[in-house]
Amino acid sequence: MIRLEINGKRQNVDLPAETPLLWTLRDELGLTGTKFGCGMALCGACTVHLDGQAVRSCVTPISAAADKKVVTIEGLGTDPVGKALQAAWVDVGVPQCGYCQAGQIMSAAALLRRASKPTDAQIDEAMSGNICRCGTYTRIRAAVKQAAAKQGGAQ
Amino acid sequence: MSPVIVANVSRRRFLQGLSLSGLVLAVGYPSAAGAQEAKKYGADGMPNGWVDDPLAFVSIAENGTVTIVCHRSEMGQGVRTGMPMIVADELEADFKRVRVAQAPGDEKKFGNQDTDGSRSTRHFFEPMRRCGAAARTMLEAAAAARWNVPVTEVEARNHEVVHRASGRRLGYGALAKAAATQPVPSRDTLRLKDPKQFRYIGKGQLKLVDGWDIATGKAQYGIDTRLPGMLYAVVARPPVYGGKVASFDPAEALKVPGVERVVQIEDSPPPAHFNPVGGVAVVARNTFAAMQGRRALKVTWDDGPNAGYDSAAFKASLEESARKAGNAVRNDGDFAAAAGSAARRHEAEYYVPHLAHATMEPPAATVRIANGKCEVWGCFQSPQAARDLVAKRLGMSADDVTVHVTLLGGGFGRKSKPDYAIEAAVISKAVDGKPVKVTWTREDDLHNSYYHTVSVEHLEAGVDTQGKPVAWLHRSVAPTIISTFNAAAKNEAPFELGMGVINVPFAIPNVRIENPEAAAHTRIGWFRSVSNIPHAFAIQSFVAELAAAAGRDPKDFLLEVIGPARSVSPEMLGDTWNHGESPERYPVDTGRLRRVVETVARESGWGKKLPKGHGLGIAAHYSFVSYVAAVVEVAVDDKGAVRIPRVDMAVDCGATVNPDRVRAQMEGACVMGVGVATLGEISFKDGRVQQDNFNSYQVTRMDAAPRVIRVHIVPGDYSKPMGGVGEPGVPPIPPALCNAIFAATGKRIRQLPIRDQLKA
Numbered sequence: 001m002i003r004l005e006i007n008g009k010r011q012n013v014d015l016p017a018e019t020p021l022l023w024t025l026r027d028e029l030g031l032t033g034t035k036f037g038c039g040m041a042l043c044g045a046c047t048v049h050l051d052g053q054a055v056r057s058c059v060t061p062i063s064a065a066a067d068k069k070v071v072t073i074e075g076l077g078t079d080p081v082g083k084a085l086q087a088a089w090v091d092v093g094v095p096q097c098g099y100c101q102a103g104q105i106m107s108a109a110a111l112l113r114r115a116s117k118p119t120d121a122q123i124d125e126a127m128s129g130n131i132c133r134c135g136t137y138t139r140i141r142a143a144v145k146q147a148a149a150k151q152g153g154a155q
Numbered sequence: 156m157s158p159v160i161v162a163n164v165s166r167r168r169f170l171q172g173l174s175l176s177g178l179v180l181a182v183g184y185p186s187a188a189g190a191q192e193a194k195k196y197g198a199d200g201m202p203n204g205w206v207d208d209p210l211a212f213v214s215i216a217e218n219g220t221v222t223i224v225c226h227r228s229e230m231g232q233g234v235r236t237g238m239p240m241i242v243a244d245e246l247e248a249d250f251k252r253v254r255v256a257q258a259p260g261d262e263k264k265f266g267n268q269d270t271d272g273s274r275s276t277r278h279f280f281e282p283m284r285r286c287g288a289a290a291r292t293m294l295e296a297a298a299a300a301r302w303n304v305p306v307t308e309v310e311a312r313n314h315e316v317v318h319r320a321s322g323r324r325l326g327y328g329a330l331a332k333a334a335a336t337q338p339v340p341s342r343d344t345l346r347l348k349d350p351k352q353f354r355y356i357g358k359g360q361l362k363l364v365d366g367w368d369i370a371t372g373k374a375q376y377g378i379d380t381r382l383p384g385m386l387y388a389v390v391a392r393p394p395v396y397g398g399k400v401a402s403f404d405p406a407e408a409l410k411v412p413g414v415e416r417v418v419q420i421e422d423s424p425p426p427a428h429f430n431p432v433g434g435v436a437v438v439a440r441n442t443f444a445a446m447q448g449r450r451a452l453k454v455t456w457d458d459g460p461n462a463g464y465d466s467a468a469f470k471a472s473l474e475e476s477a478r479k480a481g482n483a484v485r486n487d488g489d490f491a492a493a494a495g496s497a498a499r500r501h502e503a504e505y506y507v508p509h510l511a512h513a514t515m516e517p518p519a520a521t522v523r524i525a526n527g528k529c530e531v532w533g534c535f536q537s538p539q540a541a542r543d544l545v546a547k548r549l550g551m552s553a554d555d556v557t558v559h560v561t562l563l564g565g566g567f568g569r570k571s572k573p574d575y576a577i578e579a580a581v582i583s584k585a586v587d588g589k590p591v592k593v594t595w596t597r598e599d600d601l602h603n604s605y606y607h608t609v610s611v612e613h614l615e616a617g618v619d620t621q622g623k624p625v626a627w628l629h630r631s632v633a634p635t636i637i638s639t640f641n642a643a644a645k646n647e648a649p650f651e652l653g654m655g656v657i658n659v660p661f662a663i664p665n666v667r668i669e670n671p672e673a674a675a676h677t678r679i680g681w682f683r684s685v686s687n688i689p690h691a692f693a694i695q696s697f698v699a700e701l702a703a704a705a706g707r708d709p710k711d712f713l714l715e716v717i718g719p720a721r722s723v724s725p726e727m728l729g730d731t732w733n734h735g736e737s738p739e740r741y742p743v744d745t746g747r748l749r750r751v752v753e754t755v756a757r758e759s760g761w762g763k764k765l766p767k768g769h770g771l772g773i774a775a776h777y778s779f780v781s782y783v784a785a786v787v788e789v790a791v792d793d794k795g796a797v798r799i800p801r802v803d804m805a806v807d808c809g810a811t812v813n814p815d816r817v818r819a820q821m822e823g824a825c826v827m828g829v830g831v832a833t834l835g836e837i838s839f840k841d842g843r844v845q846q847d848n849f850n851s852y853q854v855t856r857m858d859a860a861p862r863v864i865r866v867h868i869v870p871g872d873y874s875k876p877m878g879g880v881g882e883p884g885v886p887p888i889p890p891a892l893c894n895a896i897f898a899a900t901g902k903r904i905r906q907l908p909i910r911d912q913l914k915a
Contacts, residue, residue, distance in 0.1 A: 137826060
C-alpha cells in the first residue's frame, strides 16, 4: 500500500512501487485530466505538481510521490493562480484539440508561482517542455501574460 | 491492377469499392432532386451525403435548453462550436442556452461524418442553416397555433417567439412539445436569414463550447474512456510493413503483476487498408502493467518483403526516377521545344521525407461486446468506417454496433484510419466481450503510422531574356496513398496530383507535368494538407529561385508568374478532382491568389529594412479550394541557428463562420509547417522506423515557434462557395521559411527537414 495525497484527498493504492503516478491517476483513481503523451518526460502532457513543483507524472513512480502533496488539473482551480490561468485559457481561446492543455496549464501555474511577472525568456524556458501539436504557442504565451496581469503581475 | 480513378475522394470511398453511393436523407424530407446525376460534387459526392433534417439535429427541452447535434469530429478545428453556431443562428437560439451533443457514427441519420479534407464547414454550412431555419419555422408555427393567429404575424427572436401585433411572447421551452408535432417544412419554403441578420456567424464572439472542460481537465478524449470492469491493452505489432508474427511466448508476460491475458491479433498482409497490422496484445489491470507485460513478451517476427526498406537508398531511387522522362499527366504547348529555345534554363530538385502525425493523444479505442451488441468509444475522424469495419471483423451487423465519438486529441489524418478500433474489438471478443481499452504508446504511434509519403520533386524551367519562365516541367515522384488500398499502385492519384502540381495556375504557355512510378514500402496515408506539402515546397521554392536568378523581387516575380486575374477551369489544367468540388462553382481564381499575395505583402511590410541576419520569404498556395499566402521573417545567427520573429498569413477561404477559429487554424498550421520544414522526418532502415519518441522525432516547441503570427482574413461573401480552413495554411509555410532563409543567408534549402543544414 502506498499512501498518496491527491488534490487534498488521502488515497491508498495497492500497486507496485515503480508504477508511474500518471497511470495510477488515470487508471486506478479515475483522474483522466492528466494526459499520456510520451512516457519519457519529453512532451509535458502529464505534468502535475508535487509539493508545488511541476513534475512529469509519466516518469514519477508512486513511491516518489508518497506522503507528498499531488495537485492535478482537476484540483488546480482551488488555487487563485490556477483559476486565473484556466480563465485566461478560455478567454484567449488557447485550446484547439485541447489534449496537451492540462499539462500546459500545470507548467504555467508552476511558473507563475515562482515568477509572477515572467519575461518571454522565462515563459520559453518554463513552457518549452510542453509540446502542442496543434501549435497554440502564441496563444499560450498570451494567456500566461494575461493571467499574470490579472494576478497583479502586469508587464 | 484495375485503374483507380477517384472522382471525389473520400478516405472511406476506398472501403466501398469506389462505388458511388446515393444521397441518403433522414426521415422528414423527400430525396433530393437531381440525385441521379452521374457526377456529384461537394457534400453530394460524399458517402451518405448530407442531411438537413431538424429532427435529427435539434431537440428542445421544456426548460428551454436547446440541444444541437454535432455530427463531425472535434479535433481542434472548432467544429463543435462552429456547426452548432450555424444552427443556433438560423434557429434564433440564445447560444448560452445551447448544449452540444456529439453524434454517434450514423451517417444514414446525420449525413457524411468523415472529418477530413477541410470540408466540414463548406459542406455543411447550408444544410445546418436549413436545419436551424426549419426548427425555427416549427416553433413559429406552434406559437401561431397556440395564439390562433396567422404564422405571418409571428417571429422568432432570441429564444422566444413574438406576436408582433400584440407583443405576446412564448419561450422556446414552452413551445417545445407543440413544435415537435409540427410538420417539418419543405426545403423550398424555408426562409433563411439575410447574412446581415446573423447573430453569431462571422462574428467570432463565442467561446469554445469545450473550452472550460479542457482547461479544467474534464474533457473526455478517446484515451480517457473508463468502463466498469474494463481491461487495458497494448499491442506488440510487426515492426516492418507486411511483417507478421513468426512465433511468440506469453509466459514471461503473464508473470508480470496485473497482466491477465495475452491475445494474438490476426496478421493482415498488404494492402493495409484500415486493418490492424496484427501482432500480440497484452491485456492487464492497468495500462502500465500491460506495457510491462509487453516488454516481457517474447515475439519473433517474420519481416516479409519490406525488410530491406531503407530511406537513404529509396531517396536515391526516387531521384533516379525523377531524372528520367515519366508518364505525362498534363502537357500544355511544347515544353521541350520552348525550353530548347529559351534564353536560359534552370533546374532544381526538392525532397520531403516521410512524416508522422504524432497527435498528442495517441490512437486509443475501447470496445465492449454484450448481448449481441458492440459498443465502441474512441477518437475517430471517420466513425462510420469504425462502425462498419468493427462490425465486419466481428461478423456482426453494423446496426448492432454503436460508435461513440469522443474528443480527438489531434487528428491530422491519422485518426481517419480506425485500425485501433478493430484491435480493441478483436481483443474484447477474445476476453468474452469484457470492455477493453487499447492504448498506443508514442513508440507505437511512430512505428506503425500511416505515414505522409516521401517525395522527390524535379523542376525545370526555360526562361526568356528577362528571366520570366516560358517553359515549366515538374516531375513529381512519390508513393501514392492508393498503395494502402491497392498494393500494386505506383502513380499519384488524381487527388494527389490535384494538390497543387497538376493544377498549377501559372501564366506559362508550355507546361509539362510528369509522374514517374514509385512503389510504397510502408503504410502511406493522409497527413494534414497531404501532397500539397511537397508540391508547394518545390513550386514556391523554385519560383523564388527563378526570381533570384532574374535579379527580381520575389513577390513581384511571383505575381508575374501567377499572371493576370482570371478564372481558370480545373479541367483545363488537367485536374479532374478539384478537391471534390464542382469546376463551375470552384474554378481556380488567380485573382484571389494574387490578392492573398498582395495582402500578405502589404500587411507584413514586405520590402522593409531588416536587421542584419534577418530575411523575409514569401509563398502562396491554393489548396482545399482556399487561397493562402505567407510571409515569414527569419533571423539566422552566425552559427546557423534560425529564429522566426514573425509570420504573416493571408487567407481567402470565402466567408467565415467563426473567424477566431480560422485564425487559430492558420496559427496552428503555421507552427506545423515550421515543424515540417525544420525538424520532421520519419526514416526507415531494415524496414523499421528509426524514430521512437519525441527525442528522435522532433516537433516544434514554444522556444522555436514563431513569436508572432498575424493572420489576415480576406473578407468573403456568404452567397459564394466557401473554402477549407483546417489544412490550407500548412503548404505555404515551408517554402516561405526557406525563401526567407535564402534572403537572410543566400543559402538555398532543397531538402527537408532543414535540421542542421545551416549550422556552421
